[in-house]
Amino acid sequence: MSKKSRTIDIVRAGMKKRKAAETRFRLYGLAAIALGLIFLSLLFVSIVANGYTAFAQSYVEIEVYIDPDRIDPEGKREDSVLSRADYGGLVKATLREMFPEVRSRRDKRQLYRLVSTGASYEIREMVLEDPELIGQKISVWVPVDDEIDMLLKGHIDRNSPEADRRVKDKQIAWVDKLISEEKIEKRFNTIFFTAGDSRDPELAGIWGAAAGSFFTLIVTLILSFPIGVAAAVYLEEFAPQNRFTDFIEVNINNLAAVPSIVFGLLGLAVFINFFGMPRSAPIVGGLVLTLMTLPTIIIASRAALKSVPPSIREAALGIGASPMQTMVYHVLPLAMPGMLTGTIIGMAQALGESAPLLMIGMVAFIVDIPQGAFDPSTVLPVQIYLWADSPERAFVERTSAAIMVLLAFLITMNALAVMLRKRFERRW
Amino acid sequence: MDTIEKSKVDEIEDTGVKEPVFMPEDSATIDRENRATVGEVFVDNPRMSCRDVNVHYGENHAIHDVNLDIGCNEVIAMIGPSGCGKSTFLRCLNRMNDTIEGCKVSGSIIMDGEEINSKKIDVVPLRAQVSMVFQKPNPFPKSIYENVAFGPRIHGLANNKVELDEIVVTSLEKAGLWNEVKDRLDKPGTGLSGGQQQRLCIARTIAVGPEVILMDEPCSALDPIATARIEDLIDELRTQFTICIVTHSMQQAARVSQRTAYFHLGDLIEVGDTTKIFTNPKHQLTEDYITGRFG
Numbered sequence: 079m080s081k082k083s084r085t086i087d088i089v090r091a092g093m094k095k096r097k098a099a100e101t102r103f104r105l106y107g108l109a110a111i112a113l114g115l116i117f118l119s120l121l122f123v124s125i126v127a128n129g130y131t132a133f134a135q136s137y138v139e140i141e142v143y144i145d146p147d148r149i150d151p152e153g154k155r156e157d158s159v160l161s162r163a164d165y166g167g168l169v170k171a172t173l174r175e176m177f178p179e180v181r182s183r184r185d186k187r188q189l190y191r192l193v194s195t196g197a198s199y200e201i202r203e204m205v206l207e208d209p210e211l212i213g214q215k216i217s218v219w220v221p222v223d224d225e226i227d228m229l230l231k232g233h234i235d236r237n238s239p240e241a242d243r244r245v246k247d248k249q250i251a252w253v254d255k256l257i258s259e260e261k262i263e264k265r266f267n268t269i270f271f272t273a274g275d276s277r278d279p280e281l282a283g284i285w286g287a288a289a290g291s292f293f294t295l296i297v298t299l300i301l302s303f304p305i306g307v308a309a310a311v312y313l314e315e316f317a318p319q320n321r322f323t324d325f326i327e328v329n330i331n332n333l334a335a336v337p338s339i340v341f342g343l344l345g346l347a348v349f350i351n352f353f354g355m356p357r358s359a360p361i362v363g364g365l366v367l368t369l370m371t372l373p374t375i376i377i378a379s380r381a382a383l384k385s386v387p388p389s390i391r392e393a394a395l396g397i398g399a400s401p402m403q404t405m406v407y408h409v410l411p412l413a414m415p416g417m418l419t420g421t422i423i424g425m426a427q428a429l430g431e432s433a434p435l436l437m438i439g440m441v442a443f444i445v446d447i448p449q450g451a452f453d454p455s456t457v458l459p460v461q462i463y464l465w466a467d468s469p470e471r472a473f474v475e476r477t478s479a480a481i482m483v484l485l486a487f488l489i490t491m492n493a494l495a496v497m498l499r500k501r502f503e504r505r506w
Numbered sequence: 507m508d509t510i511e512k513s514k515v516d517e518i519e520d521t522g523v524k525e526p527v528f529m530p531e532d533s534a535t536i537d538r539e540n541r542a543t544v545g546e547v548f549v550d551n552p553r554m555s556c557r558d559v560n561v562h563y564g565e566n567h568a569i570h571d572v573n574l575d576i577g578c579n580e581v582i583a584m585i586g587p588s589g590c591g592k593s594t595f596l597r598c599l600n601r602m603n604d605t606i607e608g609c610k611v612s613g614s615i616i617m618d619g620e621e622i623n624s625k626k627i628d629v630v631p632l633r634a635q636v637s638m639v640f641q642k643p644n645p646f647p648k649s650i651y652e653n654v655a656f657g658p659r660i661h662g663l664a665n666n667k668v669e670l671d672e673i674v675v676t677s678l679e680k681a682g683l684w685n686e687v688k689d690r691l692d693k694p695g696t697g698l699s700g701g702q703q704q705r706l707c708i709a710r711t712i713a714v715g716p717e718v719i720l721m722d723e724p725c726s727a728l729d730p731i732a733t734a735r736i737e738d739l740i741d742e743l744r745t746q747f748t749i750c751i752v753t754h755s756m757q758q759a760a761r762v763s764q765r766t767a768y769f770h771l772g773d774l775i776e777v778g779d780t781t782k783i784f785t786n787p788k789h790q791l792t793e794d795y796i797t798g799r800f801g
Contacts, residue, residue, distance in 0.1 A: 319607055389644035393707070395605060397657045397714045398634030407656065408646055 125485075129478025135267035135280060136230045137219040138193060138256060142172045142201055144212045155209045165198035165205070169220075177252060188249055194221040196269075196281045221269065222262065224279040224472035226253060230262070233471055244471075270479065274447045275461065279472030282465070284480050286447045290360055290440070290455030291429060291487075297364020297451055298371060298428050303421050305368070306375030310417075313376070314383040315405055334373035341370045342437025350438060357439040358454035366434045371424035378420020382413040415502035422495035426488050432459035458484045541570075541770075544788045545778035549577040549765075553718060553748045554599060554636075559613035559623075561594050561603065568594050572613075572774045574767060576718070581740060581749045583763035583780065585756055587795065590769040592752045596720050599750065600636035601629045617718075634661055637716035641723040643703035645695035645710070650687050653695040653706055654678060657714035673713050681709035682739050701732025708739065712747075719743065721751040725758065737762050756796055760784050768792045 146153065148171075149163040173189050174180065180189050197220035204218070205211055221227075225244045228234050230253070240247050256262045273283030317323045345366035349355045355362050386409050394404040435441070440456050441464065448455035456464070458480065465477040548555075552575035561569040569591040576582055576599075584592040594603065601622065603609045615623040622632055634657075645653050654674045657663075664670035674691075678684040683705045687698070695706050704724055711719055721740070725733040740749060740762045753759050759766050759780065766783045768776045768791070776783060776792040787793040 387644075389640060389642055390646065392602070392605070392638075392640055393644040393646065393710075394656070396600070396602065396633060396638035396640065396720075397711055397716075398630050398632075398637065399656070399660050400630050403660050407660070412647065 125478050125481050129475055129480075129482050131231050131233075132270060132475040132479035133267050134231075134264045135269065136222045136227045136262055137265050138222050139217060139219050139261045140169065140172050140176070140193065140197070141215055141217045142168050143175075143215045144168065144201070144205060145171070146213050149205065149212055155212075157206065160206055160209065161202065163202075163205075165202045166195070168201060169193060169197045177255075185248060188246055189252065191223055192226055192249060192252060194223050194280045195278055196221055219263075219265075221280045224470060227280060228471050229253065230264070231475075233475075270476065274445045275443060275456070275464070276445060279468075279470050279476060282473070282476060284458065284461060284483055286444060287456050287458045287461035287480075288483070289448050290363075290444075291457040293360035293448060293451045293455065294363040294367060294435075294440075294457055295425055295429060297361055298367040299421070299425060301364065301368040302371045302375055302424065306372050306421070306424075307379050307417055309372075310376045310379030310383060311405060311410070314380045315409070316401065330373050330376055334377060337433075338370050338431055339433040339437060341366050342434030344369065345434060346437045356452055356454070358442050358444070358456070359452050360440075360448065360455055360457075361451040362438050363435050363440050363457065364451065366438060367428040367431060370431065370434060371428050374424040374427065375417075375420050378423065379413070379417045382416025382420065383409065385416065386412045411502075415499040418498045418502070419495045422491055422498070426491045426495075429457075429487060429491065430459055430484065432457070432463055435460055458487070541773045541775065543573060543774045543777060545776045545783070546765075547573050547575060547774075547777050549575045549580075551578060552576060553578045554615060554617045554622075556595075556598070557614045557616075559595065559598055559611065559615065561591070561598065562610045562612075563606070564608040568772055569598075570772045574774060574777060576748060576750060577765070579744060579746075579748055580765055581744050581751060581763045582765045582767060583759035584750065584752045584767045584769060585754065585759045585795075586769035586775075588754065589771075591772045592767075592769045593722050595769065595774075596722055596750055596752050597638075598623065599718070599720055600633050600638055601627075602633075602638060604629060634714050635716055636718040636720060637711040637714055638720040638722065639704070639707050639711050639724050642727050643700055643707055645698070645703050645706050647694060647696050649692045650678075650695045650698070650706060651691040654709050654713045657710060661714060663713075663715065677709040677713035678706075680712050680743070681705045682735065682742075683709055699732070701728050701735060704728060704732070704736060705739065708736075708743075712743070716747065718748045718750065721749065723752050723754065726754070733758070756784070768795060770795070 145168060148167055149165075150156075150159055152159070170186075170190050173193065174186065177189060180186055197218075200218065200220055204216070222230070225234070226249070229236075229245045229250065234243055234245055236250060253262065269281060270283045272285050273281060274286030276282040313323060313327065345362060349362045349365055350357060355365075390408050390412065391404055394408050395401070399407070435457055439454075441460050442454060442456065443464070444454050444456055446453070462477055462480045462484065465473045465480060554576040556572060556574045556576075559569060559572040559574075560567070572591075572595060574595075584596060586592050597603045598611050598615060599622075601611075603611055611623055613623060614621055617636070621627070622636075637657075646656065648656075651674055654677050655670055658670060658673045664673055675684065678687060683702060686702060687693075687706075695703065698706060704727075708719075708724075725736050728736065737758065740751065743749060751759075751762065763780045765777065766780045767774055768783065768787075768789075770791050776787060776789045778788075783792065784796055787796060793799075
């Protein structure tokens with residue numbers, strides 16, 4: 079019979095195993111975090127690598143003779159005549175002049191493709207603004223066509239067989255000549271940040287979608303914050319505890335898990351078909367996203383209210399404050415950081431949402447920049463979806479660039495949430 | 507309801523054995539013999555008089571048929587072991603139990619000829635008249651000034667800034683805090699020490715101008731020096747207010763109160779002059795408690 083061993087000996091004997099288990103446990107955690115970071119950085123790297131080139135755009139300098147015979151043969155300088163004149167012809171004539179050796183019809187057509195169709199709009203704007211330009215020779219920088227831009231950015235392989243590329247050998251030769259004459263340069267792509275959508279990648283911008291997102295989010299915020307907070311305050315502070323409120327609570331929690339596209343169908347059926355609200359409008363998008371974010375805001379606000387220590391409520395009630403006074407003066411200010419955080423998280427969710435908006439027609443191709451919540455528009459994630467669907471090579475980088483812009487907005491909003499929380503946070 | 511009515515007769519006669527009342531299972535094991543209140547339950551010209559107060563937390567019968575008068579300008583201490591219902595009883599006096607889900611208070615509590623334990627009574631003015639100081643100092647996370655000014659402001663006690671300032675200053679003076687905080691009225695109340703915070707809470711209560719102040723173990727979170735200051739303060743405040751204080755320190759009860767009520771497991775066992783209770787308790791349970799045999 080062995081003699082009874084001391085506790086300390088048993089403990090010592092098991093220490094090695096215990097330590098190994100501790101180390102393993104810590105390693106699992108580290109591995110999980112490392113994996114997460116790797117995926118995140120992969121995501122960012124691939125998006126940035128794909129998209130950063132979209133922030134630059136190649137421009138070509140052309141010297142256009144604003145020919146009075148073409149633009150305004152009658153010389154009356156009337157806006158109606160000037161705005162309908164053939165500026166495209168001016169650009170074409172300029173190109174023919176720059177490359178006099180081009181003769182055949184086919185070559186000419188290829189030549190005209192060097193410059194974006196946006197060039198003629200730009201010249202038109204200049205002339206309409208200052209009719210004095212007519213008859214003068216002006217030098218303007220206009221964006222090159224998206225295919226040429228891709229060539230200049232190295233996305234098109236010059237060595238591949240001519241039949242496989244959209245840019246032909248002759249075009250490459252003309253571009254090289256322009257480069258040697260220093261008539262082509264890369265500039266910051268302001269069009270991308272100021273224009274609406276376009277079929278031509280070099281003229282497409284995200285501003286229309288950003289404005290649409292802005293109006294949609296404003297509508298969402300104006301509706302969901304007060305409604306959500308009021309509902310949370312009532313449920314948490316005033317509602318009696320009974321089956322009915324339990325039922326409501328269960329349903330709110332369920333709503334948070336409902337797929338967002340269902341809210342889109344609901345919006346289509348109720349807001350558009352029943353109430354006859356405009357299609358593709360931010361107002362409807364905002365309403366749908368309000369429905370979607372309400373559960374998030376209510377749940378976060380209730381959690382914030384729950385975390386206010388009951389001693390504060392008792393203190394106020396104990397000296398005769400009414401429940402509403404207790405709420406307004408003491409509980410709400412303390413719960414506000416949590417409520418704001420919940421709201422901003424809800425808003426960030428709404429900003430990134432596309433599925434319900436497809437249902438209510440915010441997926442349409444809209445060139446004009448919306449001026450209000452009732453104008454047809456699209457939103458950033460839907461714009462990304464639309465561009466990702468386009469065949470042109472230049473839309474690939476614009477898609478990634480748009481994702482970067484969306485991510486920047488999301489990061490800003492989350493940073494704002496953290497800042498607000500820090501700022502309003504008080505100790506008690 | 508019937509059993510309560512029946513026991514009421516015995517209670518008022520104050521002759522000893524109470525009829526067994528209905529009890530939930532968990533408290534059925536308690537010996538119900540010899541638990542009727544002994545001592546001087548009634549006083550002349552009471553500020554508040556409680557008759558047959560019963561409190562239920564759901565199934566749990568927390569207070570059984572308590573009869574107690576609270577005299578004018580007296581400090582009445584409620585003592586007893588933990589869970590004896592002294593705090594629960596205190597909270598009946600300004601209906602703070604309303605805030606607890608599932609808490610039912612029956613019986614009658616009369617103040618100024620009015621039944622305050624009635625659904626018809628608005629608790630807001632009641633709590634302005636019968637205000638409460640809590641166990642843990644709970645100043646609002648606002649400035650010292652705002653803490654004291656909150657009550658007068660919501661009740662509309664001051665017509666202008668000057669009057670409000672005056673209320674704040676006098677309240678802080680009465681609470682013995684003025685000299686310590688006069689230079690930092692705009693600093694957060696939560697930045698004060700524990701004892702100062704509790705005195706700030708008392709000042710906040712005084713500022714409302716109540717007639718009865720309920721204190722629920724106001725010194726249990728404080729050190730002996732801060733406790734002594736609060737006790738001195740309670741003694742001073744006695745001239746203007748009626749004070750009900752719950753404490754589990756018998757020494758404190760002996761120091762600050764004129765009358766003492768001893769609670770045990772939901773029953774009011776003995777009430778009487780503090781000196782008599784501590785020197786010559788009539789009930790065996792009281793004697794056991796104050797001599798330290800249990801509790």
